[in-house]
Amino acid sequence: MNETYSRIAIVTGATSGIGEATARKFVAAGYGVVGNGRNGAKLVALEKELGNAFAGVEGDAASDVVIDKLFAMAQERFGRQADIVVANAGRGLGGSVTEADLSQFEDVLSINVTGTLALLQKAARQMVAMQQTAFPHSAADIVVVGSVVGRNISPFSAVYGATKFAVHALTEGLRREVGTKGVRVSLVEPGIVISGFQEVAGYSDTLVDNFHDRFGPLLFGEDVANALYCIVSQPPHVHISDLVVRPTRQDYP
Numbered sequence: 061m062n063e064t065y066s067r068i069a070i071v072t073g074a075t076s077g078i079g080e081a082t083a084r085k086f087v088a089a090g091y092g093v094v095g096n097g098r099n100g101a102k103l104v105a106l107e108k109e110l111g112n113a114f115a116g117v118e119g120d121a122a123s124d125v126v127i128d129k130l131f132a133m134a135q136e137r138f139g140r141q142a143d144i145v146v147a148n149a150g151r152g153l154g155g156s157v158t159e160a161d162l163s164q165f166e167d168v169l170s171i172n173v174t175g176t177l178a179l180l181q182k183a184a185r186q187m188v189a190m191q192q193t194a195f196p197h198s199a200a201d202i203v204v205v206g207s208v209v210g211r212n213i214s215p216f217s218a219v220y221g222a223t224k225f226a227v228h229a230l231t232e233g234l235r236r237e238v239g240t241k242g243v244r245v246s247l248v249e250p251g252i253v254i255s256g257f258q259e260v261a262g263y264s265d266t267l268v269d270n271f272h273d274r275f276g277p278l279l280f281g282e283d284v285a286n287a288l289y290c291i292v293s294q295p296p297h298v299h300i301s302d303l304v305v306r307p308t309r310q311d312y313p
Contacts, residue, residue, distance in 0.1 A: 065092035073149035077255030081281030121149035122175025172223040195242025212313035251306030
């Protein structure tokens with residue numbers, strides 16, 4: 061590649077919502093981006109729109125094969141290892157503890173927790189080795205997209221929230237493990253964001269309308285992408301480890 065990119069990022073869940081907005085934000089900032097998603101057609105469309113700065117990898121973000129391909133693609137397309145990894149892929153599950161559809165829980169657990177953990181492990185091992193010689197001259201960032209329901213119990217989505225509590229714990233554990241080695245590990249906890257998330261989670265139209273009425277205007281993916289960019293654009297010695305982003309009127313969760 062003849063282009064010069066200031067940083068190379070891997071973004072999972074890049075075909076919609078926060079992930080897509082983050083990929084666009086990073087490309088606009090001069091980063092090379094490897095984006096993952098299950099929607100192959102959308103990845104192709106993003107490649108055409110964003111040009112050489114974006115490479116798509118189709119598949120399940122919880123798959124070890126796909127995770128390995130993301131890191132290989134960064135090296136292949138951009139000529140060097142990724143120094144930003146955004147663990148954004150995930151899905152919701154509406155319903156309380158007594159009412160959630162547990163037939164879907166295995167898939168939710170796989171992508172939200174198991175897949176995220178596998179991605180964090182791969183990223184951390186690579187970045188610790190990278191930062192042995194690069195820090196403090198260069199930054200390495202692992203950013204996890206959590207949720208405010210991983211901070212506060214929300215009865216209407218307690219089962220989904222439990223997966224985010226788990227991810228928050230993994231993120232903090234990793235921060236304490238590799239931060240001393242020059243790798244920044246950050247957690248972004250969005251409030252309610254307008255996206256396809258609510259439909260996949262099985263939220264009713266009445267519940268979504270209630271969100272708009274009580275908390276609107278709600279967040280867009282671009283709002284959270286701006287927060288992610290704020291984190292990764294800091295000088296290498298500055299670490300924003302935990303950032304909550306809510307609509308102004310969202311008092312809870």
